[in-house]
Amino acid sequence: MVKDDYAIEQFRKNGYKITPQRQEILQAFMDNNNNQPLSAEEVHRKVVERYPNISLDTVYRNLNVFLEIGIISKLSFREGKSRYELDLGKHHHHLVCLKCGLTEVIDYCPFKFLEVEKIEEEKKFEITKHSFEIFGYCQLCRERPVEKSFNKSVSC
Ligand SMILES: [Zn+2]
Ligand SMILES: [Zn+2]
Structure with a gap:
């Protein structure tokens, strides 16, 4: 198991x-x-x-x-x-496709480029964790032709 x-x-x-x-x-x-x-x-x-x-x-x-x-x-x-x-226990972030919802893990952590101590000092805030996602469109969605139905107007 x-x-x-x-x-x-x-x-x-x-x-x-x-x-x-x-x-x-x-x-x-x-x-x-x-x-x-x-x-x-x-x-x-x-x-x-x-x-x-x-x-x-x-x-x-x-x-x-x-x-x-x-x-x-x-x-x-x-x-x-x-x-x-x-x-x-493995720290990571995500790329998220806004169209199909695909998520992809990236091991890269942009947080290390922030001046954490400076932020903590300025804001009098103790940072213990963070979450961070990157949004956009995946390769499939970018190559897929625009669906006609997407812009269909709804009538009552
Ligand atoms: Zn997609
Ligand atoms: Zn991170």
């Missing part, structure tokens, strides 16, 4: 049991081969295949536990809908 030591360690450190439901949810993220962040509904759909009794509510509750112990992050750059992805 789930063999991620980092995730298991985080459960233990925070005093959470690794229940079968949590294992299945974690597995859903690990099986997510296309690496696109998952919505709670998508996680639920995957988990239900192996754990038919689990409710969407339970998935939400457990996603919050995962967030709390820091093994997933919540992203909300698409239509305000929250998506989640595994966050196993």
Whole structure:
């Protein structure tokens, strides 16, 4: 089953049991081969295949536990809908396509070019973390001809 030591360690450190439901949810993220962040509904759909009794509510509750112990992050750059992805201690950012929603991970962190200490000093603010996304259009969307239906006017 789930063999991620980092995730298991985080459960233990925070005093959470690794229940079968949590294992299945974690597995859903690990099986997510296309690496696109998952919505709670998508996680639920995957988990239900192996754990038919689990409710969407339970998935939400457990996603919050995962967030709390820091093994997933919540992203909300698409239509305000929250998506989640595994966050196993490797810092990264995303390129996000505004048209099709494709997200691509970049290991590069622009934050290191900011004068963090200066900002902290000026604003009297202690910075502990940051989030940063880059928006634009992916190669496919840029090559795809403009769809006619896109500009269709709606009549009542
Ligand atoms: Zn795209
Ligand atoms: Zn960063």
